[in-house]
Amino acid sequence: MDPFESEIKQLIVEALALEEIAPEDIETDAPLFVKGLGLDSIDALELAIAIDEQFGVEISAEDADSGEIFASVRSLARHVAENQEAPSDEPQDA
Amino acid sequence: MAEAENLPQLWKRLGAPALVLAYPLLVYFGLRTLGPLLLGALLATAVALWLVARLRSEAPAPWRSTAAPLAPLILLVIPALLLEEQRFVLLYPVVINAVLLGVFWRSLRSGMPIVERMARLQDPDLKAAEVRYCRQITWVWCLFFVLNGSCAGYLAFWGSLETWTLYVGLLSYLAMGALFVVEFSIRKVRFRRFGDGLPDRIAHAVLKHGESEPDDANEWTQIVESGSVRGVQFIVALSTILGRPAVRGLMRLVALYYVASDSTTRDASRAFHRRLGIPSGLPAIYRNVLRFAYNASDRIFLLKRQRHLFRFERHGDELVRTLQDQGRGAVLIGAHFGSFEALRAAADDDAFPLSIVGFFDNAKKVNSVLQALDPELASQVIHVTPDSMGYMLEIRNRIKRGELVALLGDRTTPGASSVEVEFLGSPAAFPTGPFSVAAALRCPVLLVFCIGRDPNVYEVHCEHFADPLELPRRPAEEELRGAIQRYADRLEHYARLAPDNWFNFYDLWSNGA
Numbered sequence: 157m158d159p160f161e162s163e164i165k166q167l168i169v170e171a172l173a174l175e176e177i178a179p180e181d182i183e184t185d186a187p188l189f190v191k192g193l194g195l196d197s198i199d200a201l202e203l204a205i206a207i208d209e210q211f212g213v214e215i216s217a218e219d220a221d222s223g224e225i226f227a228s229v230r231s232l233a234r235h236v237a238e239n240q241e242a243p244s245d246e247p248q249d250a
Numbered sequence: 251m252a253e254a255e256n257l258p259q260l261w262k263r264l265g266a267p268a269l270v271l272a273y274p275l276l277v278y279f280g281l282r283t284l285g286p287l288l289l290g291a292l293l294a295t296a297v298a299l300w301l302v303a304r305l306r307s308e309a310p311a312p313w314r315s316t317a318a319p320l321a322p323l324i325l326l327v328i329p330a331l332l333l334e335e336q337r338f339v340l341l342y343p344v345v346i347n348a349v350l351l352g353v354f355w356r357s358l359r360s361g362m363p364i365v366e367r368m369a370r371l372q373d374p375d376l377k378a379a380e381v382r383y384c385r386q387i388t389w390v391w392c393l394f395f396v397l398n399g400s401c402a403g404y405l406a407f408w409g410s411l412e413t414w415t416l417y418v419g420l421l422s423y424l425a426m427g428a429l430f431v432v433e434f435s436i437r438k439v440r441f442r443r444f445g446d447g448l449p450d451r452i453a454h455a456v457l458k459h460g461e462s463e464p465d466d467a468n469e470w471t472q473i474v475e476s477g478s479v480r481g482v483q484f485i486v487a488l489s490t491i492l493g494r495p496a497v498r499g500l501m502r503l504v505a506l507y508y509v510a511s512d513s514t515t516r517d518a519s520r521a522f523h524r525r526l527g528i529p530s531g532l533p534a535i536y537r538n539v540l541r542f543a544y545n546a547s548d549r550i551f552l553l554k555r556q557r558h559l560f561r562f563e564r565h566g567d568e569l570v571r572t573l574q575d576q577g578r579g580a581v582l583i584g585a586h587f588g589s590f591e592a593l594r595a596a597a598d599d600d601a602f603p604l605s606i607v608g609f610f611d612n613a614k615k616v617n618s619v620l621q622a623l624d625p626e627l628a629s630q631v632i633h634v635t636p637d638s639m640g641y642m643l644e645i646r647n648r649i650k651r652g653e654l655v656a657l658l659g660d661r662t663t664p665g666a667s668s669v670e671v672e673f674l675g676s677p678a679a680f681p682t683g684p685f686s687v688a689a690a691l692r693c694p695v696l697l698v699f700c701i702g703r704d705p706n707v708y709e710v711h712c713e714h715f716a717d718p719l720e721l722p723r724r725p726a727e728e729e730l731r732g733a734i735q736r737y738a739d740r741l742e743h744y745a746r747l748a749p750d751n752w753f754n755f756y757d758l759w760s761n762g763a
Contacts, residue, residue, distance in 0.1 A: 172723065172724075173722075173723030173724055189639075197639040197642050198642070198683070198686045198687060198690055200639040200642055200643070201639070201642040201643065201645075201646055201687065201690050201691070202690050202723075204642075204643050204646060205646060205690065205691075205692075208650075214647060214650075215643055216643065216644075216647065217640035217641060217643045217644035217647070218640065220638070220639055220640040220642075220643045221635075221638045221639075221640035226639065
């Protein structure tokens with residue numbers, strides 16, 4: 157499993173204050189918004205801010221609208237991996 | 251033989267209308283050359299011929315429709331001849347206008363308005379908006395008959411025979427024709443219903459140019475919009491030609507029209523003034539609608555960067571300046587109160603990078619007209635797209651870059667979350683979205699209101715709201731209410747300063763419950 161994926165799950169629970177959900181409960185491929193976790197657009201904003209603060213990856217409006225970045229934890233992790241300025245040693249894909 | 255029979259037939263069919271239409275000229279030349287006695291005899295002969303033709307026809311037309319225009323003629327001509335007073339003959343157009351006024355007026359009081367009845371001849375299936383429109387136009391014709399009849403009456407008594415003839419024989423027909431053509435054009439632009447007649451085909455050819463056929467789902471918004479695109483283009487062109495003072499004059503007429511015709515706006519404005527506890531009569535409503543019209547027309551001059559036409563009075567701009575000097579972005583929360591275009595212009599003067607967030611999709615075409623005036627407009631607007639979240643990130647990224655992003659905090663949308671706070675003495679629903687966004691961004695939050703004043707002043711009021719807006723994640727209604735109440739209190743303060751700048755023309759207090 158991509159280490160970003162578990163970090164992002166942790167981030168989702170913390171940044172969005174999802175008290176009743178544990179990071180490991182979030183399915184990597186489950187949709188985050190509307191269905192699945194049922195997050196709204198303000199959650200998306202919070203999550204984008206948290207991702208920027210933690211990984212230094214800014215998500216642009218175009219990326220958010222056109223790509224599938226917010227589709228699932230997996231797609232978020234891939235985006236972070238592809239756009240991090242100082243690539244780490246960790247594997248790029250799961 | 252056939253022709254000999256056709257002439258009375260023709261006279262029966264067209265005699266009455268021809269006599270009515272040609273009446274002014276007949277009277278003019280009759281009185282000048284024949285004198286009242288011979289003219290009377292001539293008119294009597296014409297009426298007699300018409301009666302004979304009618305009696306001899308095998309299928310007589312209904313009496314009322316053909317006899318109606320001639321009865322007053324006989325009633326006026328006889329005393330004119332007996333008393334040798336030609337003024338009676340000149341009153342005929344007044345009687346005709348009075349009769350038409352009576353017919354149109356009665357159709358408004360009971361039964362179906364005349365204009366609607368005529369519209370249904372072309373297509374019996376009318377939409378509710380068209381029925382409303384037909385009623386308004388019937389009113390317009392009533393007004394026309396009053397004015398036209400008054401002019402004819404005035405000239406009959408106090409004008410010379412020549413001016414009377416010029417007016418009733420030519421000018422009033424031209425006025426009638428102009429009213430008809432203008433109304434026909436408005437009707438075609440608004441409702442886009444085209445028959446097979448030549449004028450309809452011409453109208454269709456002109457109007458379909460460059461436009462796609464609207465589909466059913468958003469037919470109405472498109473129709474309304476295409477109408478308003480033309481309206482906006484017209485006003486933009488007019489503004490360029492006439493300049494701001496003339497456009498302001500025009501806006502007074504527009505406001506008058508809206509106050510007279512739009513009861514929803516009128517009721518909303520009245521209700522708002524009542525809540526403020528200030529006079530809520532028609533003058534106050536007119537000032538309110540007029541301010542809205544001024545505001546809309548000023549947008550054109552502001553977008554064209556004719557800022558020398560305006561004077562900006564700034565209050566609290568040092569707050570923004572300080573933030574800008576520190577390289578910090580901020581959320582500005584405003585309202586549908588005063589002018590956002592003027593705010594944009596004031597910020598631009600100060601070289602403050604300001605974007606405005608809003609729903610602009612339902613006026614895309616109108617916006618494209620305005621955007622042509624100022625290409626930069628596009629980059630300074632963030633469109634809210636309810637189905638995606640890109641716009642949220644756009645807000646965030648701009649603030650991160652140190653820019654200012656303005657949100658409107660006073661209008662709830664169906665389905666969006668809202669809370670009730672006290673506003674002007676009663677609970678009213680305000681949206682939570684703008685405040686949740688401001689809290690999530692953890693940046694300075696300011697309130698901005700830009701009040702329009704006569705003749706050309708825009709007062710920009712900027713004040714501190716929070717830095718940052720501290721709300722817990724997933725705030726309870728109570729926690730949001732505190733912040734929103736503070737906003738509502740400030741909005742109330744400014745609304746009291748300039749009630750005419752209040753542009754929420756709906757009942758704010760009915761939404762929440």
